[in-house]
């Protein structure tokens with residue numbers, strides 16, 4: 001049996017992964033950032049090849065991860081998770097700073113951030129797994145609770161687009177049962 005809904009029981013955190021390309025910056029919601037090695041500290045992120053952020057990371061070989069707090073409003077998640085930076089400037093009127101890699105770090109709705117330098121890119125069907133060394137990381141708001149993917153789905157009643165690494169077609173999955 002392959003009941004894909006069981007995959008909702010895996011835990012993830014909600015982040016904005018951002019990067020740069022020459023003078024431009026962009027970022028998108030990603031729930032598949034995870035630490036893979038303790039020493040040196042390394043992370044991986046699974047990014048869809050159709051996302052503009054993928055193009056930026058491929059070009060610059062750097063990315064930042066802003067870990068979202070539970071307070072992040074749905075309008076903020078829609079802005080970064082359901083629209084492409086190809087159509088508009090997602091960082092316009094958003095409070096951010098450029099990190100030491102040049103990638104933008106969100107200052108509102110963010111618990112902590114990290115910056116990373118890509119060491120390896122692994123093609124996985126529709127996505128690329130970017131493997132990277134952490135070159136900087138800092139707490140921004142220690143008292144705020146990070147938003148988990150379960151919180152986003154169950155409490156905020158948030159949806160997930162097809163481009164996401166953890167997208168599940170519920171209708172197709174239920175028909176199979």
Ligand SMILES: Cc1cc2nc3c(=O)[nH]c(=O)nc-3n(C[C@H](O)[C@H](O)[C@H](O)COP(=O)(O)O)c2cc1C
Nearest residue numbers: 028029031047048051052053081083084085163164
């Ligand atoms: C809850 C949620 C989780 C997401 N997780 C991922 C992910 O892990 N990887 C990914 O490539 N896209 C993910 N996305 C989708 C991107 O954020 C979305 O395709 C975005 O519009 C891409 O923007 P861009 O083209 O400006 O990079 C997720 C979106 C949401 C709302």
